[in-house]
Amino acid sequence: MKNNIKESAKFYREVERLVLVTAGIRILDLGCGTGLELDEIFRLNTTARIACVDLSQKMLEILRIKHEDRLDSLNLITGSYFEVDLPSEGFDIAISVQSMHHFGYKQKLSLKKILHSLAGNGTYIEADYVVDTTIEEMGLSKKYESLRSEHDAPDGFYHFDLPLSIDNQQAVLEEAVFSTVRHHARYENSSIFVSRKPTSKRRLIDGKQRRATGPPSRC
Numbered sequence: 001m002k003n004n005i006k007e008s009a010k011f012y013r014e015v016e017r018l019v020l021v022t023a024g025i026r027i028l029d030l031g032c033g034t035g036l037e038l039d040e041i042f043r044l045n046t047t048a049r050i051a052c053v054d055l056s057q058k059m060l061e062i063l064r065i066k067h068e069d070r071l072d073s074l075n076l077i078t079g080s081y082f083e084v085d086l087p088s089e090g091f092d093i094a095i096s097v098q099s100m101h102h103f104g105y106k107q108k109l110s111l112k113k114i115l116h117s118l119a120g121n122g123t124y125i126e127a128d129y130v131v132d133t134t135i136e137e138m139g140l141s142k143k144y145e146s147l148r149s150e151h152d153a154p155d156g157f158y159h160f161d162l163p164l165s166i167d168n169q170q171a172v173l174e175e176a177v178f179s180t181v182r183h184h185a186r187y188e189n190s191s192i193f194v195s196r197k198p199t200s201k202r203r204l205i206d207g208k209q210r211r212a213t214g215p216p217s218r219c
Contacts, residue, residue, distance in 0.1 A: 007187040014185055014192060015097055015127045016040035023047045028091040028117060030081040031055075031099025035063040042070060051075040051091070053084055082110060086117035094124045098190070101129040101163040105172050108164075112176045118197045124178060127192040129163040166191055 015037055019027065024047050029038065032052035041048055052074060054060055060076045067074060077084055081096075094114050114124055164172065166183055170193065173181040179198035183191060 007190075011127065011187040011190055011192075012037060012097075013040065014187075015095065015125060016044060018123075018125055018184070018192070018194060019045070019048075019093060019095065020123075021045045022092070024049060025093065026091045026119075027051070028086070028094040028114075029053065030094065030096040030114070032063065032097075033059045033099070035066060037095065037097045038063070038067065042067065042073075047073075049073050049075075051077060053077045053079065053081045055080060082107075086113055088116055089119040089122075091117050092119055092122055094118060094122070095127070096125070097127045098129065100126055104162050105164060105168060108172045109176060115176060115178060115197055120197070121199065122197045124173075124195045124197070125192065126169070126173070126195070127190065128169075129189055130166050130169060130186070130191045131163050133165055169193060 019025070019041055021044050023045075025045065027041070027048055027050040029035075029050055029052045032038070032054050033056070035052065038050060038052075041050070050073060052060065052063060055078070057078050060078060064071065064074070064076060094117065100108060118124065166186070169191070170181050170183055173193060173195045177198065178195035181193065181195045184194045185192045
């Protein structure tokens with residue numbers, strides 16, 4: 001991953017800088033892999049408690065060995081973050097680093113569950129590959145569907161990159177009713193987005209507006 005992400009050192013350091021250095025902070029790491037982002041987080045905050053979700057048992061085992069001195073602060077969960085149960089308001093911050101680009105716009109919308117797992121005015125940081133235009137995004141999606149059709153592939157997870165454009169990445173987070181969705185920074189082929197969980201009053205207002213206006217345009 002460090003070889004594929006241009007400006008990777010700056011990219012990972014900025015993700016880690018955005019994670020609050022608060023004693024006992026509860027972090028949800030979606031698609032954690034071997035925990036590249038956790039190395040610096042633990043260096044900055046030795047009291048952080050982190051739930052790590054990933055499909056790969058092998059990657060989680062590498063993470064476990066790498067951070068064996070922190071096992072009392074880690075909860076390693078093997079499974080799809082679309083399917084695992086997340087405790088209501090169980091985390092102060094959620095992060096996903098270089099994982100969500102395997103899923104398209106509609107699939108990402110089902111991750112509204114992240115919103116409900118955040119306590120108070122919690123933060124969600126998504127750091128991932130992006131493409132420059134919606135046309136590029138649509139081209140990748142069509143290629144993916146064509147390959148599945150060609151090989152008669154059943155439903156399931158396939159390791160295929162489906163990054164969104166910056167505008168559509170921001171739109172999907174807004175449609176999931178996050179507030180103050182912000183494109184924080186871009187590092188060559190990757191971007192960082194920072195979103196906040198709105199207050200109950202703001203969620204009520206947003207919900208009424210969403211019903212009145214419908215979902216945002218992807219054009």
